[in-house]
Amino acid sequence: MRLWLSVLLAAALLAAGAASAFAVPSLAGPTGLVMCPTADIAPAGMWQVAAGNRSMRINMYQESFDISDWSINALKGVADDAEVFVTYQRVTDGKNTDVWEYGGKYLIGEDLFPRQGFLGGTKVAVGGSLSRWADALGIYDDMVSEVSTTDVKTVRAYLVATKQLAPTYTGEWPWEAPSGTRIVATVGLMYFRVDPDRGEANSVLRPFLGVEVTGQRQLTLLAEYRLKDSSVESHGEFAFAIRKPFGSSTTVEVGLSNANPIGLGIDEQNLFARMTYAFPTEAYQ
Numbered sequence: 101m102r103l104w105l106s107v108l109l110a111a112a113l114l115a116a117g118a119a120s121a122f123a124v125p126s127l128a129g130p131t132g133l134v135m136c137p138t139a140d141i142a143p144a145g146m147w148q149v150a151a152g153n154r155s156m157r158i159n160m161y162q163e164s165f166d167i168s169d170w171s172i173n174a175l176k177g178v179a180d181d182a183e184v185f186v187t188y189q190r191v192t193d194g195k196n197t198d199v200w201e202y203g204g205k206y207l208i209g210e211d212l213f214p215r216q217g218f219l220g221g222t223k224v225a226v227g228g229s230l231s232r233w234a235d236a237l238g239i240y241d242d243m244v245s246e247v248s249t250t251d252v253k254t255v256r257a258y259l260v261a262t263k264q265l266a267p268t269y270t271g272e273w274p275w276e277a278p279s280g281t282r283i284v285a286t287v288g289l290m291y292f293r294v295d296p297d298r299g300e301a302n303s304v305l306r307p308f309l310g311v312e313v314t315g316q317r318q319l320t321l322l323a324e325y326r327l328k329d330s331s332v333e334s335h336g337e338f339a340f341a342i343r344k345p346f347g348s349s350t351t352v353e354v355g356l357s358n359a360n361p362i363g364l365g366i367d368e369q370n371l372f373a374r375m376t377y378a379f380p381t382e383a384y385q
Contacts, residue, residue, distance in 0.1 A: 124343070124351050124376040125150045125173045128256075128363055129185040130205045130227055133310040133324045134339035134372075135359045138286045139223035139262035141207045142177035149174050152374020154357065158366055167193045169361050171374070181207035187231075191361050197236060199361050203229025203256070221264065228257035233362055236296075253295045254362050260288030282314040286324075294332055294362070304329040304364075308337075319344050322355070328365060335365040341372075351376040 123140040125148055126132030131140045142148060150173040158165050168191070175185040182204065189199035205227030213219035236252040266283040292304035310324035320343040328336035341355025353376070356369040 124148060124353070124378075125175045125185060127152070127154075127171065127173075127357070127359070127372070127374070129173055129175065129187040129201055129203055129229060131175065131183060133286065133312070133322050134341050134355060134357050135337055135363050136286070136288065136290070136308045136310050136324045136326060137205060137225075137227055137258060137260050138284075138310070139207065139225035139260050141181060141205060141225070142175055142183045144177045144180045146177045147174070147379045148176075148376055149379075150374055150376040152353075152372060154370055154372040156360070156366075156370045157368050158360065165193060167191055173376075178204075185229075189361055191233075197234060199231060199233045201229050201231035201254075203227060219263070223262045225260050225262075226258070227260070228255070230255055231362060251297045252362065253297075255291075255293040255295075256363070257291045258288050260286060262286045281316070282312075284312040284314075286310040286312075290326055292329075292332070292363070294364070302332045304332055306336075326365070333364040334367055337363065337365040338369070349378045349380065351378075 123131045123138070123142065126135060126137060128135045128137070130137040131142055132138045152171055154169040154171070156167050156169055158167060169189055171187060171189045173185060173187045175183060177183045184204040185202070187199075187201040191197045191199060205225050208224045208226060210221060210223050212224055213222055215221060231254045233252040233254075235250050262284060264282065264284050266281060287309045288307065290304070290306055290308050293301060294304070295301040306327040306329055308324065308326035310322065312320055312322050314320040322339070322341040322343060324339050326337040335358055337359050339355060339357035339359065341353055343351060343353040345351045354371070354373045357372055358365050358367070358369050360366050
């Protein structure tokens with residue numbers, strides 16, 4: 101059912117007219133793909149607000165639980181090379197728990213490599229965030245007697261590089277992208293520290309990669325993967341999404357992701373949908 105819904109939504113987006121595209125906040129907060137960041141930075145002075153929902157099934161202690169994760173992201177470009185964000189999530193199955201995350205990203209540069217080489221024009225950025233999932237597993241207290249964890253704090257830091265491969269790449273290239281197609285690749289290294297208020301903290305240091313392909317109608321296909329760390333997650337984080345701008349300010353996105361509310365990989369791919377609005381700069385200048 102979730103897969104068919106994604107297909108129908110994708111078809112509706114394909115039928116829409118062309119519009120201008122811009123980078124938008126990821127589910128995790130910074131400008132990026134689905135959960136993983138890119139090296140892009142929101143335009144200086146621009147506010148972006150995103151709201152969405154993820155329907156999620158989590159397997160724990162030989163039980164399966166269906167939860168709903170509603171999120172609101174607010175992101176601002178504070179300079180040509182920096183952005184900050186705040187994210188709020190309401191995770192619920194009838195009982196409510198809350199996740200707050202605060203962070204930022206800094207663009208180190210776009211001219212770190214010779215422009216004539218393959219890496220010419222590559223953007224490199226660093227970023228990080230702090231989050232707190234209050235009463236993280238409290239929604240399961242009536243169903244799972246083993247649950248003892250309440251609050252979970254996470255620290256996230258990353259180094260990321262983003263390169264537009266087509267149509268601007270002018271070096272040797274074994275194939276030619278279709279006319280009007282834009283291809284962007286991202287690679288990075290992600291550090292997680294997951295610190296429950298009961299039990300031991302665990303750290304994750306894993307690479308991730310992603311790709312964005314935008315066609316003539318400004319429809320963008322996104323895919324990302326972060327390598328699994330078996331000490332804290334059952335699967336590596338993987339996501340696929342379709343993103344479509346409508347006009348110069350609104351973007352709609354639908355896709356599948358196996359990330360839990362704090363971004364660790366779980367067993368099942370789950371449907372998400374969200375909308376982003378970028379406030380025109382003249383509205384607050």
